[in-house]
């Protein structure tokens with residue numbers, strides 16, 4: 492950001508961009524994990540080449556390490572864990588200066604299920620001036636809970652749907668229109684939108700498109716599940732995070748803090764027919 496040269500690369504398709512930040516952050520996260528846990532399956536969006544001796548390492552967090560590990564995660568071998576890394580989520584918005592839409596996502600999957608997640612908002616508070624503490628991290632494990640978030644309970648009867656601002660299409664809009672929203676909010680990033688739902692600013696994240704990939708949803712899904720919410724495809728089916736799966740979430744994405752089935756039941760037939768799990 493401060494170099495004023497984001498190094499934007501168009502990867503092809505609809506608003507599918509990469510910047511120097513995407514590649515630098517991915518290297519840091521993957522090198523940090525693999526230097527300490529060489530047998531871990533780590534899959535990142537940008538697929539950067541690593542030099543494990545030279546690349547910078549992030550280290551570990553003592554506060555996190557003091558927490559009790561939930562029994563389901565306590566005796567795993569490295570090979571059983573798949574880590575899905577989205578070094579920058581909301582890259583299109585990052586290039587447009589919508590910095591509060593940008594997150595960094597690290598998701599942990601075991602047996603194909605999202606069980607752990609980190610959502611870092613590197614620019615959280617950036618509008619509060621130079622004195623403000625910049626950035627925050629929300630993380631969670633199913634069976635332990637999630638940390639670093641604050642929820643404002645929404646009024647009864649409200650149905651704010653939050654969706655894409657840069658990857659919209661006819662099906663995406665048809666789905667939203669069928670759900671009788673009280674308001675449709677359009678913001679970038681899967682991590683950002685999941686957080687809006689968790690913190691009560693929106694009631695459901697609805698994206699009837701195959702555009703989101705496993706690294707977009709693994710961390711948000713784990714944190715939602717850790718706090719009693721849910722994230723599935725538009726059929727209400729669980730997303731599979733095994734290491735050999737295809738990357739796109741072909742069944743689309745719906746995330747809620749509560750009343751998940753109510754939203755799933757409102758998905759129109761045309762959307763069901765077009766998005767296969």
Ligand SMILES: Nc1ncnc2c1ncn2[C@@H]1O[C@H](COP(=O)(O)O)[C@@H](O)[C@H]1OP(=O)(O)O
Pocket residue numbers: 504505506507508536577579580581582583654655656657658659678679680681698701702703704707
């Ligand atoms: N058509 C698409 N092509 C590439 N990435 C997509 C597409 N649709 C969604 N995404 C990814 O999912 C995230 C959430 O989508 P949206 O912001 O449109 O709601 C995007 O920020 C982007 O992640 P990323 O920014 O990491 O490439």
Ligand SMILES: [Mg+2]
Pocket residue numbers: 507508509536582
């Ligand atoms: Mg991308």
Ligand SMILES: [Mg+2]
Pocket residue numbers: 577579580581681706707
């Ligand atoms: Mg992403």
Ligand SMILES: [Mg+2]
Pocket residue numbers: 513536577578579580581582
């Ligand atoms: Mg990304």
